[in-house]
Amino acid sequence: MRIIAGSRKGLHLASVGKGDTAAHLRPTSDRVREALFNTLAGGRYGAPLDQAIVLDMFAGTGALSFEALSRGAAKATLIENGKAAQKLIAENLRLTGFKDQVSVLRADAKKMPPNPGAPATLVFLDPPYGVQFGTFSINSAYQQGWIAPEALIVWEENAPQAPPAGFTLLDHRKYGGTHVTLLQAPEDADQ
Numbered sequence: 001m002r003i004i005a006g007s008r009k010g011l012h013l014a015s016v017g018k019g020d021t022a023a024h025l026r027p028t029s030d031r032v033r034e035a036l037f038n039t040l041a042g043g044r045y046g047a048p049l050d051q052a053i054v055l056d057m058f059a060g061t062g063a064l065s066f067e068a069l070s071r072g073a074a075k076a077t078l079i080e081n082g083k084a085a086q087k088l089i090a091e092n093l094r095l096t097g098f099k100d101q102v103s104v105l106r107a108d109a110k111k112m113p114p115n116p117g118a119p120a121t122l123v124f125l126d127p128p129y130g131v132q133f134g135t136f137s138i139n140s141a142y143q144q145g146w147i148a149p150e151a152l153i154v155w156e157e158n159a160p161q162a163p164p165a166g167f168t169l170l171d172h173r174k175y176g177g178t179h180v181t182l183l184q185a186p187e188d189a190d191q
Contacts (some may be wrong), residue, residue: 014091061089065124119148121151155183158178158179168183170182
């Protein structure tokens with residue numbers, strides 16, 4: 001697993017090995033990440049990476065956030081409650097040198113605490129496949145002030161996903177067995 005482009009292009013990240021850790025983590029493959037970030041950088045959605053405030057829910061290894069930071073995001077908050085994943089995030093934080101730009105919060109993404117800072121303009125959501133955590137997590141993050149109005153949400157699952165109430169479906173893409181749904185948050189927090 002490596003950073004595809006940007007300031008850390010080619011840097012190899014710590015990734016999931018074999019055994020119990022591998023059974024609980026499913027990092028986005030380099031191929032899917034490259035296609036996804038090419039879509040984000042392609043202009044159709046403006047410039048979502050430029051100075052973005054990233055929220056990475058079910059962060060796993062943090063690869064999506066580290067790729068975004070390498071490509072110009074300003075900062076990222078990684079939400080992860082798994083011990084093995086937190087160790088991988090810590091190692092990848094050391095490898096990338098993004099210490100001043102990253103916060104790691106050990107929390108349940110389905111029950112987010114109130115956001116103490118600026119809301120995210122770009123959200124990555126990669127919940128365990130097939131367990132319906134996505135909608136709960138988006139709604140929780142939005143209600144707790146983690147998602148900015150009109151933020152772009154990138155939701156990775158094993159099947160196409162319908163947007164939660166108030167969110168707009170922008171696109172759906174399929175990469176092998178991975179489905180990526182792109183959503184836009186409501187225009188203002190009162191919706």
